[in-house]
Amino acid sequence: MDDLPLTPKPLPAPAPPETPLDAGSQALAEALRSSFVIIKFVMLVLVAVFLASGFFTVGPQQQAIILRFGRPVAQGQQALLGPGLHWSFPYPIDEPVIVSISGLQQVQSSVGWYATTREQELAGTEPPVPFGTPMNPVVDGYAITADANIVHVRATLTYHISDPIGYIFDFVNASNAVQNALDDALLYAASRFKIDDLLVRDVLGFKDAVRKRVSELIQERQLGVTVEACDVGSKAPRQLQAAFQSVLDAELRRSKVIAQARGYEIQTTNKAGAEATSRIKLAESERARFVDDISSRAKQFQDLLPKYKENPSLFAEQRLAYTLGNVMTNVQDKIFLPEKPQELRLQLNRPPAKPTTEESP
Amino acid sequence: MKRNLFTLSIGLLLFLIFGLLLFVFQVRQSEVAVVTTFGKPTRPITEAGRHYKWPWPIQKVYKFDKRIQNFEDRLTEGLTKDSFNLLTSVYVGWQITDPAAFFPKFAGSLNSISEAERKLEERLGNLKSAIVGQHALSDFVSTSDNAASLLGIEHEMLEAIQAQITTNNWGLEVRFLGIKKLQLPESVSKTVFDRMQAERKVLSDTSQSEGEAEAAKIHSEADRKAAVMLSDADSQATQIRAKGEAQAAESLAVFQQDPELAKFIFQLDALKDSLKDHSTLIFDANTPPFGLLHGVSTNLLKK
Numbered sequence: 001m002d003d004l005p006l007t008p009k010p011l012p013a014p015a016p017p018e019t020p021l022d023a024g025s026q027a028l029a030e031a032l033r034s035s036f037v038i039i040k041f042v043m044l045v046l047v048a049v050f051l052a053s054g055f056f057t058v059g060p061q062q063q064a065i066i067l068r069f070g071r072p073v074a075q076g077q078q079a080l081l082g083p084g085l086h087w088s089f090p091y092p093i094d095e096p097v098i099v100s101i102s103g104l105q106q107v108q109s110s111v112g113w114y115a116t117t118r119e120q121e122l123a124g125t126e127p128p129v130p131f132g133t134p135m136n137p138v139v140d141g142y143a144i145t146a147d148a149n150i151v152h153v154r155a156t157l158t159y160h161i162s163d164p165i166g167y168i169f170d171f172v173n174a175s176n177a178v179q180n181a182l183d184d185a186l187l188y189a190a191s192r193f194k195i196d197d198l199l200v201r202d203v204l205g206f207k208d209a210v211r212k213r214v215s216e217l218i219q220e221r222q223l224g225v226t227v228e229a230c231d232v233g234s235k236a237p238r239q240l241q242a243a244f245q246s247v248l249d250a251e252l253r254r255s256k257v258i259a260q261a262r263g264y265e266i267q268t269t270n271k272a273g274a275e276a277t278s279r280i281k282l283a284e285s286e287r288a289r290f291v292d293d294i295s296s297r298a299k300q301f302q303d304l305l306p307k308y309k310e311n312p313s314l315f316a317e318q319r320l321a322y323t324l325g326n327v328m329t330n331v332q333d334k335i336f337l338p339e340k341p342q343e344l345r346l347q348l349n350r351p352p353a354k355p356t357t358e359e360s361p
Numbered sequence: 362m363k364r365n366l367f368t369l370s371i372g373l374l375l376f377l378i379f380g381l382l383l384f385v386f387q388v389r390q391s392e393v394a395v396v397t398t399f400g401k402p403t404r405p406i407t408e409a410g411r412h413y414k415w416p417w418p419i420q421k422v423y424k425f426d427k428r429i430q431n432f433e434d435r436l437t438e439g440l441t442k443d444s445f446n447l448l449t450s451v452y453v454g455w456q457i458t459d460p461a462a463f464f465p466k467f468a469g470s471l472n473s474i475s476e477a478e479r480k481l482e483e484r485l486g487n488l489k490s491a492i493v494g495q496h497a498l499s500d501f502v503s504t505s506d507n508a509a510s511l512l513g514i515e516h517e518m519l520e521a522i523q524a525q526i527t528t529n530n531w532g533l534e535v536r537f538l539g540i541k542k543l544q545l546p547e548s549v550s551k552t553v554f555d556r557m558q559a560e561r562k563v564l565s566d567t568s569q570s571e572g573e574a575e576a577a578k579i580h581s582e583a584d585r586k587a588a589v590m591l592s593d594a595d596s597q598a599t600q601i602r603a604k605g606e607a608q609a610a611e612s613l614a615v616f617q618q619d620p621e622l623a624k625f626i627f628q629l630d631a632l633k634d635s636l637k638d639h640s641t642l643i644f645d646a647n648t649p650p651f652g653l654l655h656g657v658s659t660n661l662l663k664k
Binding site for chain 1: 368371372374375378381382385386387388389390391392409410411426428429430431433436448452454498501502503504511512536537539540541542543544545546547548550551553554557558560561562564565566568569571572573575576577579580582583584586587588590591593594595597598599601602604605606608609612615616618619621622623625626629630632633636637638639640641642643644645646650651
């Protein structure tokens with residue numbers, strides 16, 4: 001008990017009195033706390049969703065352009081995003097535009113050709129159209145040529161997109177605009193060519209005219225494409241196939257006749273050339289022979305002159321006799337008339353005498 | 362404190378996002394827009410980019426595609442100045458250029474683009490007939506480069522439709538126009554076929570006769586060339602021979618020493634040459650040396 005202090009220990013300060021809460025307040029506080037947690041979570045999710053909505057994929061045959069507040073973020077080819085996963089700021093800041101513009105594009109003309117199917121065309125089973133069948137303007141396409149004839153024409157244009165921004169953002173359907181330009185060019189070129197030039201005589205010129213015109217239109221209208229190739233086809237109306245074929249046949253016959261004439265010309269001139277050369281060569285050889293002959297005679301004359309001068313008459317007799325002797329040897333028929341006959345008959349061109357045999361009478 | 366800052370940032374970000382969505386809108390490069398305030402168009406927008414507005418229901422934004430639309434009208438028949446029936450169809454590339462003018466006229470319909478094209482087609486039908494009637498068929502199809510060619514006619518049509526659009530203030534612009542189809546009525550095509558067949562017949566006949574004429578010309582030309590070549594050759598041959606004779610004449614001086622002997626030798630040579638082959642010689646006893654046979658009985662005498 002001695003160890004007991006004399007003064008009592010100070011008592012600890014009493015805890016502040018807690019505000020008495022009823023059960024309802026406690027539940028509300030708990031609910032608010034939970035709600036804040038949920039709201040924070042939702043906010044986080046919303047932000048995450050917002051940011052994640054900026055991801056987009058570009059397919060293998062596609063390309064994409066990002067618009068920032070409506071405008072492309074880059075120009076030309078730099079604006080294009082290739083296949084793969086990409087991210088941009090979500091709308092309303094950025095907006096990706098995905099388009100199929102990879103590689104070469106192709107359009108076919110939609111006017112100028114008759115109604116047919118590719119299968120029929122490839123199989124060659126298009127039904128024949130008899131002469132006199134009129135053209136139905138709604139079904140059968142054709143063009144009118146410069147000489148007011150009817151012809152079928154068509155074209156296939158291959159191009160690549162050189163200005164993707166213009167191609168996508170300036171035209172609702174740029175490939176349709178390219179097709180319209182092709183149709184226009186086809187019709188225009190056909191209207192500038194006569195049917196025979198278009199079909200036969202100047203096929204390349206017609207093709208060039210179509211390509212030139214479609215390129216001009218594409219340039220003028222700033223379609224953002226570059227022409228790679230332009231295949232053009234043309235055909236006479238099926239109603240007149242036989243008539244056109246007859247002209248082609250006549251042209252072939254004409255060519256054949258002219259070719260034969262050219263052959264005759266070559267043969268004749270070659271022959272005449274050879275004959276002319278031969279005549280000139282003959283003349284040259286005759287000239288040479290004649291000159292040689294005269295020269296040799298002159299030499300002979302020089303040799304004989306001294307002997308002749310010794311005794312001219314004897315020399316002459318001797319030479320004459322010698323010559324006659326030689327001549328007589330070569331003469332086939334020799335007829336000697338000892339007396340002057342009153343009449344002499346000679347049978348010219350008589351048949352040769354038959355050889356006689358010993359047995360013959 | 363850190364947790365509160367983070368929460369505050371997230372909240373601010375969300376506030377910004379919602380603010381952007383409510384007050385900001387973007388107009389694409391391919392669009393034009395009109396902002397209406399309580400339904401009345403108050404602000405046309407033709408520039409792409411970021412724009413602001415009061416939230417609905419105070420202001421509302423109407424966007425239109427300002428890209429060039431492709432439109433093709435139907436085939437319509439017209440009579441040319443030289444009384445040919447022609448069917449024409451054109452395509453036009455048009456776009457909305459003034460959304461404030463376009464909005465009140467076309468935005469009321471379900472599809473403003475289709476409505477605009479319907480009106481365009483109405484106008485095109487009338488003006489095509491009028492312009493076709495001002496031109497002859499040869500203005501549409503011709504090889505010559507005159508001013509009234511197909512291109513000129515297209516240009517006339519473009520100017521005419523643009524003038525009408527401007528007058529009516531549709532808020533559109535036709536950027537280009539081209540003739541897509543140029544055809545003949547069905548009955549006329551049959552007549553054209555008849556003419557074409559007759560032309561083919563003429564061409565076929567002409568081709569054949571031309572071929573024959575050309576061949577005959579080539580034949581005669583070949584014969585003429587051959588005759589000329591031979592004639593030239595003969596001429597050359599004559600000249601060559603003349604040269605030979607001139608050369609031979611140089612030897613005449615030798616014979617001048619005794620013309621009698623020369624003459625005798627020439628005669629002997631001529632005699633030899635003339636009696637070379639298949640010759641028949643008739644002579645009598647006066648011909649030397651057959652005078653030696655004078656008085657001798659012969660086979661003739663025997664007879």
